[in-house]
Amino acid sequence: NAGVMQNPRHLVRRRGQEARLRCSPMKGHSHVYWYRQLPEEGLKFMVYLQKENIIDESGMPKERFSAEFPKEGPSILRIQQVVRGDSAAYFCASSPRDREETQYFGPGTRLLVL
Amino acid sequence: GDSVTQMEGPVTLSEEAFLTINCTYTATGYPSLFWYVQYPGEGLQLLLKATKADDKGSNKGFEATYRKETTSFHLEKGSVQVSDSAVYFCAGEGGGNKLTFGTGTQLKVEL
Numbered sequence: 001n002a003g004v005m006q007n008p009r010h011l012v013r014r015r016g017q018e019a020r021l022r023c024s025p026m027k028g029h030s031h032v033y034w035y036r037q038l039p040e041e042g043l044k045f046m047v048y049l050q051k052e053n054i055i056d057e058s059g060m061p062k063e064r065f066s067a068e069f070p071k072e073g074p075s076i077l078r079i080q081q082v083v084r085g086d087s088a089a090y091f092c093a094s095s096p097r098d099r100e101e102t103q104y105f106g107p108g109t110r111l112l113v114l
Numbered sequence: 115g116d117s118v119t120q121m122e123g124p125v126t127l128s129e130e131a132f133l134t135i136n137c138t139y140t141a142t143g144y145p146s147l148f149w150y151v152q153y154p155g156e157g158l159q160l161l162l163k164a165t166k167a168d169d170k171g172s173n174k175g176f177e178a179t180y181r182k183e184t185t186s187f188h189l190e191k192g193s194v195q196v197s198d199s200a201v202y203f204c205a206g207e208g209g210g211n212k213l214t215f216g217t218g219t220q221l222k223v224e225l
Contacts (some may be wrong), residue, residue, distance in 0.1 A: 004157075012187035033212075041217060042217040043203070043205075044214055080204060102160060105159070108157045
C-alpha cells in the first residue's frame, strides 16, 4: 500500500508566480489535511478536506491560498502571487474514511520563493 | 485554543544514553496525543500515540505515557542510537481532526 504521495518534492517560484502543490492520499483514505512548516518551526494546520468538500479552513491565509480535493484526482493546494514569506515545507496528510485520528504524512513539498 | 509545549533543543547525547523529551499540552478536553519523528529531508512518521489517560504508546524502544494529572506525554528511550538522530514532534488532536504540533526537538546522537 503506497503511502501519501506529494509532488513536486521541490518547487522554486519567483515572486508573483503561482504555486500548485499536489497530494495523493493513501489508498482508501478520503480525508486530507494540509500543514505548513516554516523554517525552524513546527507544523501549522492549514486546511482539512474530504472529497469535494472543505471541512475546516481555519488555518488558511485569507488571501492567495486555496485548496481543493476533487472527486477524481489529487488534492491541490494553490498559492497565487507567491511572496518570499510563502517559502516553507508544505505537508499533506491523510486518514481513512471512518473517523480515525491517526494521520499519515507525505514527504512534503519544499517551496522556495525567489 | 489547544497548544502543545515541548522541550527546546537541540539535545545532544552519546550513544546508549537515556533520552527524555518533555511534552505538555493545554486543551479544553483530553486530546489524543502523538509523537512524530522527522528525519532530514523527509516527512513526518508516526512514532507512537495514546488516546486516553494512562495509555502508554510504544514503538522501536520509545515510550510515552499519557498523564492526565500533569497533562504530559514525555517521550523516553532507554538507550539511544545514532540512527535515532532526527527531529521529534509532539502533537495533540482535540477534535475536528486538526493536529496541533509543538515546535519540535532536534536530537543528535553521537558515538
